[in-house]
Amino acid sequence: EPEVTQTPSHQVTQMGQEVILRCVPISNHLYFYWYRQILGQKVEFLVSFYNNEISEKSEIFDDQFSVERPDGSNFTLKIRSTKLEDSAMYFCASSERQVSGANVLTFGAGSRLTVL
Amino acid sequence: DAKTTQPNSMESNEEEPVHLPCNHSTISGTDYIHWYRQLPSQGPEYVIHGLTSNVNNRMASLAIAEDRKSSTLILHRATLRDAAVYYCILRVVRGFKTIFGAGTRLFVKA
Numbered sequence: 075e076p077e078v079t080q081t082p083s084h085q086v087t088q089m090g091q092e093v094i095l096r097c098v099p100i101s102n103h104l105y106f107y108w109y110r111q112i113l114g115q116k117v118e119f120l121v122s123f124y125n126n127e128i129s130e131k132s133e134i135f136d137d138q139f140s141v142e143r144p145d146g147s148n149f150t151l152k153i154r155s156t157k158l159e160d161s162a163m164y165f166c167a168s169s170e171r172q173v174s175g176a177n178v179l180t181f182g183a184g185s186r187l188t189v190l
Numbered sequence: 191d192a193k194t195t196q197p198n199s200m201e202s203n204e205e206e207p208v209h210l211p212c213n214h215s216t217i218s219g220t221d222y223i224h225w226y227r228q229l230p231s232q233g234p235e236y237v238i239h240g241l242t243s244n245v246n247n248r249m250a251s252l253a254i255a256e257d258r259k260s261s262t263l264i265l266h267r268a269t270l271r272d273a274a275v276y277y278c279i280l281r282v283v284r285g286f287k288t289i290f291g292a293g294t295r296l297f298v299k300a
Contacts, residue, residue, distance in 0.1 A: 078233075103285065116293070117234060117277075122286035130286040165233045171276075176222055176241075177281060179288055181233035 076100040078182035080166050086188045087156055095151045095185045097166030106149045107167040107179065108141065123149065156189045194278045199295040204269045210263040210294055212278030222281040225252065225263045237263065246274040255295050273298045
C-alpha cells in the first residue's frame with residue numbers, strides 16, 4: 075500500500091537553529107499538508123499546498139515557517155529560527171484530489187522535533 | 191467551520207462491538223463526515239467517510255442520522271489494536287484543511 079514517508083523520524087536542535095523536515099508524498103497525489111501535534115494535545119493544521127503554492131494556512135504558520143516542493147517527489151517544511159514551543163510531532167499528509175468534501179488524507183508517521 | 195462533539199473517552203471489551211458517537215448539529219448540507227483514528231505514537235489514519243447514507247468498509251461502518259446532525263462509527267469487533275483516539279471531522283466543500291478536534295480515546299480491555 076502506498077505510503078507517505080517522513081525524515082528524520084526524530085531531530086534534536088538548539089533554539090534559534092534552522093530545521094528542515096522532509097516528506098515524500100504518495101506519487102500520484104496533488105495536495106500536500108503539514109500538521110503538528112504538541113505532546114498531549116490535538117493535531118493542528120499548519121498549511122496546505124497545491125500547484126506549487128500555498129492554498130491555505132493557519133495562524134500558527136507564521137513567517138518562521140515555509141514550505142517547498144523542490145522537485146517532483148519531496149515536500150519540505152522549514153522552520154527558520156526554532157523556538158522551544160516548536161517542539162512537537164510534525165505530520166506530513168497528501169491527498170489525491172479535492173473532490174467536494176470527500177478529500178481523504180494519507181498521513182506519514184511523523185517527525186519528532188525537540189528544541190533545546 | 192461546523193463543530194463536532196465527541197465523548198472524551200470510551201471503554202470496550204475485546205471482540206465486542208463499539209459505537210462511537212459524534213454530534214454535529216450545525217452541519218451544512220454539503221459537509222462530508224469523516225472519521226480518522228490515531229494509534230499510539232503514529233500519525234492519523236483515515237477510517238471512513240460519508241455524506242448522507244450509511245457506509246461500510248473493511249475497517250468500520252458509519253451510521254448517519256437522517257437529519258445528519260449526528261453520526262456513529264461502528265467497530266464490529268474491537269481488538270486491542272483498535273485502542274486509539276478517534277476523530278469525527280466535518281469536511282467542508284470549499285477549503286483545503288481538515289480540522290481535528292480532541293476526539294474520543296477508546297480503551298479496549300482484554
